[in-house]
Amino acid sequence: MLFPFLFVVQGDRLQNCLLQTLYTWLMVVGAIGLAHRIFRTERKWFRYLADSSYWLYLIHVPLVICCQWFLYFWPLPALIKTALVLIITISIL
Structure with missing residues (x-):
């Protein structure tokens, strides 16, 4: 994950934790949305x-x-x- 290395706020631990948590949840929701868009139709091999x-x-x-x-x-x-x-x-x- 690039976020913790690129956007770390120096000295403020609470702000770091909040930003990293927000970034993680946004990535999870984005991955779910991408998977939903790609696998919208039923595929037999994927179901198997x-x-x-x-x-x-x-x-x-x-x-x-x-x-x-x-x-x-x-x-x-x-x-x-x-x-x-x-x-x-x-x-x-």
Whole structure:
């Protein structure tokens, strides 16, 4: 995100937080509007993709939690643990 780096108001934390929050919400609403405009008509392949990916969404959370629990006590840096959880989860799913 370019906003926090380009438009930071020096010294005023509240104003920074408000501007960044406003920017984030405007980007979210804009992305939803763009997706609504692009995918206005029903497409069979898109419906198939959405329906077939739902089980991945449901099963990935317990799988990630199990991987994190398994790696919790390993003496590795957090970045390596994160990469391992990602690799293990993707390889199983």
